[in-house]
Amino acid sequence: MNKKIRALLKQHNSDKTRLMDMLWDIQNQQGYISEEAVASLAEGLNMSCDDVRETLSFYHFFKDRPFGEHKIYLCNTVIAKMGNYDEVRAALEQEIGTSFGHVDDSGMFGLGDANCIGLSDQEPAMMVDQVVFTDLTAEKVQDIIKQLKQGKTAVEIANPDGVDSKDIAYVNAMVAENIRTESNVMFKADRDYKAILQTCLNQLPEEIITTITEANLRGRGGAGFPTGLKWKMGRDAEGEEKYVICNADEGEPGTFKDRVLLSHSPKDVLLGMIIAAHAIGSRHGIIYLRCEYWYLKDYLQQQIQDFRDDGLLGAQILGADFEFDIRIQMGAGAYICGDETALIESCEGKRGTPRVKPPYPIQQGYLGMPTSVNNVETLVNASRIIEEGSAWYTAMGTDESSGTRLLSVSGDCDKPGIYEIEWGMSLNAVLQMVGANSAKAVQISGPAGDCLSVAKEGEREFCYSDLSCNGSLMVFDESRDLLNIVRDFMEFFAEESCGICTPCRAGGVDLLHKVERIIDGRGCQQDLDEVINWSKLLKGTSRCGLGTASPNPILATLEKFPEIYQQKLVKQKGPLLPSFDMEKAMSAHDLAYKNLVQEDAE
């Protein structure tokens, strides 16, 4: 076994639940995870090699073969494609001299696709070796590749002033902030974290839970589960240990608000975690950070260290008999890890496969112990509620949806970026605010959400009983081809399906093929009827939210914009479906005849 891997195993006490960290360490040192490394890990962790590969092969950004000294991933979402995407993509292939999915001849560059990397307000964007470049043009790409070829590192190019990666200036050097609204809840400057935490610790956990419950705070990840209730269940659950996990795997295409919160209010998030820990009785916190946000890692680590230095994390927090600390767990590229049970599996070093429920994580989560998984924005809200009180919070929003919601706005509008709105605002008002004057359709909550017709649904309101948006808001004007967008979304789901259950793994592909058939002008009414029936199957029988939501792009557009499908349908003539390709079918026969019969005769 090589020395480095032996040291790595020792560093992690040969604990296989830390396999994700070990795989990242190896890839960061050696560029990829070799057969030899897999064998060493397997030996050291008492796993079979294939078992190590189960995890390794699940994640998009782990590589089991060389993928260039510089790994470049261009984001290929529908939002990216609305901008300079084609030009940038061509420039990358041209400059590097290879096509996507490949390594160039010199072995210097690996070129790949990435799903949403949380930069929809500044697309096209790409990741290069764990930093990012935004608002790309062909010229920009040419310049970056030229500098890389000259021997500069990606960090040196993205951060020419050499700012310390622990500093927010490092993040700002790469990514625009784009916070567009004066906020009530989020991004509050100069908070006295010590005083707020002291207020929290002066109260019993039950009192904290009551305050959060009275504030009517609901999970901001999308499901909208009442946070107070979750914490109460966590408090009541029995377990030797309990865990607080901050879900920072912001993978829903179009959303980027958690990135901005982690960049500009990181301590609000940490404080929210400490409050959660006090409420449920936990000593250990984990931030599950998607690796697309690697450039935030050192900065966040420093924020955690600041809190430790100030006595807000660690043993005897603020002198009380309360111990809590936080570690960062890096993801490795899997949309499904936004699901809380998949995320927990990933934290345990395994494939991000959603668990069978029940039991729910709040009863048996990380390492089988009660675990409260909360979204970044939820935690920030909780920290503000403890500071200002529940009455302050419920005064905002509507009767049943308290407080505010962060929206990540992208697409056809003048001012893409982050907006804090009070629940209850109408779609029309939001569109006016963001400068979307010719919006035709709005995709809310990402591909898993809904596609709204601005003409028909402009008066609908953002709130849990109407548009319970998870924060992603993509605007499309008249010029956009919605069917192509639907196809992109269906491709996304097929690609990101974990494969554990039949309907999502197998059925998702069939739905995608149907959409392609309709776009190609080979679909008929029967195809559309089947799409609806098969969608019902996926929605009903899939194991997790990814599968049940995956038909949404089709179902939503079929309901709101039926004409885009009807225009493409062809009439069936005779008994054969229009998609049946007689020539192709016969060509197989011709080929077989030629190979088997004619050759024999000759």
Place this chain on the structure above:
Amino acid sequence: MSVKITLDGKEISAREGDNIIDTAANNGVYIPSLCYVKGKPCLGTCRTCSVKVNGKVMAACTIPVSEGMEIDVNGTEITDMRKALVELLFVEGNHNCPSCEKSGRCELQATGYEVDMMVSRFPYRFPVRTVDHASKTVWLERDRCIFCQRCVEFVRDKETGQKIFSIKGRGTEARIEIDAALADKMPAEQVREASDLCPVGCIVDKTQGFDAPIGKRKFEIKTIRERVLEGSTDEG
């Protein structure tokens, strides 16, 4: 503790916490399943045991019964959903029953009969999958794998506890792998267990094949439905 539930309109009492598949079987109602093995933790992968619980579709193997639950097993819509899932599994792989060693003992085939499948409503995909015969004991016929995960979860190397079977890749790229070195260490009876555990003919014992004549094969002697309702797990 005993709870009252409604199963296909009939009120019955059941043991709280038992899953719906077992509860239904105890009451003479067969629910198909391809990943669930009685007495082992549920896997919830194949979804062919989908039923309606209080109007919502759920996998019966994953849900413990509780007081007042209303379960619809044989309603028209849910019955067709189960059938569709079996059809999906048939087209996703390459299943040629007449030439398969597992024919007559295959749970997918037997379940196909039970759900009245004639032909799949989904297009056949004819995927190209490679057979792995590196192990001395096991023939891994990937064409037939339905990703139930039984072998991944329930077969372990006796000495080290390591996984012998595992899944590589994700989504449509997922495929079953076998650790040949560990597989070679499997005693004959463990190989037999693994191949019996496999609901299809993916894990094939290299020393056995076509040993029972047509008409005397497992599910011809007794159907899968009868076996589930009896709660039997024997192979005969």
